[in-house]
Amino acid sequence: MATIDVTDNDFQEKVIDSDKPVIVDFWAVWCGPCRQLSPVLDEIGDEYADKVTVAKVNVDDNPGIAAKYGITSIPTVYVFKDGEKVATSVGAKPKHVLESEFADYLN
Numbered sequence: 311m312a313t314i315d316v317t318d319n320d321f322q323e324k325v326i327d328s329d330k331p332v333i334v335d336f337w338a339v340w341c342g343p344c345r346q347l348s349p350v351l352d353e354i355g356d357e358y359a360d361k362v363t364v365a366k367v368n369v370d371d372n373p374g375i376a377a378k379y380g381i382t383s384i385p386t387v388y389v390f391k392d393g394e395k396v397a398t399s400v401g402a403k404p405k406h407v408l409e410s411e412f413a414d415y416l417n
Contacts, residue, residue, distance in 0.1 A: 312355040316365040318374040325365055331391040331415040332363045336381045338370050343402035344385040350405045351387070358416045362389075389415055 316324050316334065325332045335351050337344035348366075355364030369376040369384060379388065379395070389397035389412055399411050409416060 312359040313352050313364045313366060316367050316372075316375075318372045321367070321372075321375045324363075325390050326393045328363060328390070330362060331389055331396075332365050333412065333415070334388045334390060335364065335366045336369050336376055336379075336384055336386045336388070337366060338368060338384055340370075341384050346402040347385045347387075350403075350408065353405060354408060354412075354416070361416050362412075391415065 314324060325334055333351065333354065335344075335347065337348065351364050351366075355362070367375055369381055383400055385400070385402060387399040387408070388395050397412060397415070399408060403411075
């Protein structure tokens, strides 16, 4: 599986300093919509592994990075490119919707 876990300690290295776009899923174990979204993002990570990295940040275990990026609702998905947040999606969405929203980074 191409999906990686990211923490407060390695966010800079794995996301900000990445040489390709990173789709970051801010989630929590207790969040039902997060559990719905997770396999969709895993599929995207596997199918587009040559274009993007899919990373998951557990907001309960990593409150620092969640606070830094103002995460107030989960699941929230950000796309980072060249160290900058370039796209946002909030809520569980079907794969085709995410592929459309993030098309600039998947093609």
